[in-house]
Amino acid sequence: MADNFTFIIDGTEIPARQGQTILKAADEAGIYIPRLCNKDGLEPYGACRVCTVLVNGRPQSACTQPAQPGIIVENDTEELTEMRKQLIEMLFVEGNHFCMFCEKSGNCELQALGYRLGxxxxxxxxMFPQRELDATHPEVFVDRNRCILCGRCVRASRDQDGKNVFQFTGRGIKKRISVNATSRLADTELKSADKAVAACPVGSILKKGVGYAVPIGERIYDHKPIGSDIESKAK
Amino acid sequence: MSKPKVATTSLAGCFGCHMSLLDIDERILQLIELIDFDKSPIDDIKEFTGRCLVGLVEGGCANEENVRVLQDFRKHCDILISVGDCATMGGLPAMRNTIPLRECLEEAYLNGPSVYNPSGKIPNDEEIPLLLNKVYPCHEVVKIDYHLPGCPPSADTIWQALTALLGDKPVGMPYELIKYD
Incomplete structure (x- = not known):
């Protein structure tokens, strides 16, 4: 198979390389496919399903599906936007997301997707579930009320920090982010500068002593929708 | 032709959304050309005087009185709008939703570190509306036609929604007017 090839997203022919995922190729071509659990530099995980696209008519997560020569991908359609909306809405009702006092508000990817999808x-x-908060660590806290189980901290801690601080426990609706080996964040080697802390897309893992550092109006998603940076690369 | 009527209320809210409505500044003069206020804290009319085009509801339902007022609004208003995060998702009052009601009351009236309550009783006068087990967003109690999230929604957001509805135009919101904080 040729190393360089093209495929179609929403009627547009875009270039791709062997081994690239649909999401990566789309990013490079300036086409934004909404996503939550995917983050540059982390191994694709396919957990949130927000990046689901139709590949030759079949639903696939764009972050894990390799691009293939000549495939027909549907991304920005009414049907897929509706599905993505429902996924985001389910994440909102499944946790306790109080944007009005969350320090991450304005810089939160979940919130930003809510805005972008309208x-x-x-x-x-x-559901207003009961979730635990771990504030034992001097520099960082974990608020599971806001956790969306994207696994970005798990992957970043394991693959980038080499510490394995976070892991999942439980199944289904009881699934939670946990702290390895012990139950307290304070007993781990986590540091506030770790990649795992920065990897959280929501306000679940936050540095202490920062607070509302950036005023309203100057935060990442105050004026421009999430994905604008990728779309600005479009030719 | 008489002007269409708008009613407003604050259920389990802080009146911040009403403050945001007043924050339309001098546009309130334009607004008053377009509408009359019916039942509303703005003109202090306590009961509906007739049918209203738009009802603006701030706050969610925390007690039985909130539910009765909300049902009354649904009965009298053609278009009912949830204004603010409390109305759309419960807001700050819904922070009690993860704690059993009895525990909340005991903390507030018996066990809290700053409580002074020599009677040792939790208030239970029949004049006081009974609390619901949880705080509910308005759309979980009655049909809501539009949601304006925000804590509070900006004056521009409220203005845009009201003028669109009064002009019989679709309520399309620019990106910067829908915010959850």
Whole structure:
């Protein structure tokens, strides 16, 4: 198979290289496919399903599916946008997301996707689950109320920091982010400068002593929708 | 032709969304050309005087009185709008939703570190509306036609929604007017 080839996203022919995922190729071509659990530099995980696209008519997560010569990918369609909206709404009702006092507000990828997709209120009943907060560490806290189980901290801690601080425990609705070996964040080697801390897309893992550092109006997603940086690369 | 009527109320809210409505500044003069306020804290009319085009509801439902007022708004308003995060998702009052109601009351009236309550009783007068087990967003109690999230939604957001509805235009919001904080 040729190293360089093309395939189609929403009617546009885009270049790709052997071994690239659909998401990566789309990013380079300036086409934004919404995503949550995917982050540059981390191994693709395919957990959140927000990047689901239709590949030759079949749903696949764009972050894990390799690009193939000549495939037809649908991304920006009414049907897929509706599915993505429902996924984001389910994440909102499944946790306790109080944007009004969250330090991550304005820089939060979950919130930003809500804005981009035009969600005014989730259509599903709120669950208001009981979730634990771990504030034992002097520099960092974990608030599981805001966790969306994307696994970015798990991958960053394991693959980039080499510390394995975070892991998942439980299954299904009882699945939680946990702290390896011991139950307290304070007993780990986690440092506030670790990649695992920066990897959190929401306000679940935050540095202490930072607070509302950036004023409203100057935060990442105050004026431009998430994905604008990728779309600005389009020719 | 008489002007369309707008009613507003604050259920389990902090009146911040009403403050944001007043924050439309001098546009309130334009607004008053377009509409009359019916039941609302703005003109202090306590009961509906007739049918309203738009009802603006701030706050979610924390007690039985909130539910009765909300149902009354649904009955009297053609278009009902949830204004603010409390109305759309419960907001700050919903922080109690992960704690059993009895525990909340005991903390507030018996066990809290700053409580002075020689009677040792939790208030239970029949004049006081009974609390619901949880705080509910408005759309989990009645049908809501539009949601304006935000804590509070900006004056521009409220203005945009109201003028669109009064002009019989679709309520399309620019990106910067829908915020959850």
């Amino acid at each position: 969600i005014a209120a989730p259509r599903f009943p709120f």
